[in-house]
Amino acid sequence: AQSVTQPDIHITVSEGASLELRCNYSYGATPYLFWYVQSPGQGLQLLLKYFSGDTLVQGIKGFEAEFKRSQSSFNLRKPSVHWSDAAEYFCAVDLTGGGNKLTFGTGTQLKVEL
């Protein structure tokens, strides 16, 4: 079955440290790939997306993600985490190509220690 896996439910990093959040998908073709962030009391905000082309995509707030076809992965990275990055992060895929039906991972809760 098609699925999106975020293996880490919780991650804690120190402020200023680097961050990598993992995302793997299970699907035959390359889907559209997204990372969203959800802060308490706010709606999901798009960090970045990959449709085609350069496999390293830059997003907002200093985030980037790399698509690796061989590993069916789309990991999110940030070189230096800020305390304000504490939130829940969701990886999502669009398997239909129409941009409508997003399948979300279970999310990774990021805690930042000062």
Added chain:
Amino acid sequence: GAVVSQHPSWVICKSGTSVKIECRSLDFQATTMFWYRQFPKQSLMLMATSNEGSKATYEQGVEKDKFLINHASLTLSTLTVTSAHPEDSSFYICSARPTGLAGGPTGELFFGEGSRLTVL
């Protein structure tokens, strides 16, 4: 950026009553809006696609008679949970894509802040 607002943010109701949740795009028009349900510590599950002026398209396993969706205008979609029961308690989230070139298949979806429903 574009804003999608949901109301109410949280609601508590008695079992057997109906609850309406509104999803509004505040600064853009949206022909299509989407309703999701999020269980604790689980991912968002797409419930239905709301189309302005026509019937909603429901995902497999979602009861259309229990979750009534009305998309009466280009800025408003409503989800009514009818005869709510405790198992309907959840976090409901809507999203919308701007109509027009910016809202094409690869256009960004904008999400509301969610509505938490608790059925006693």
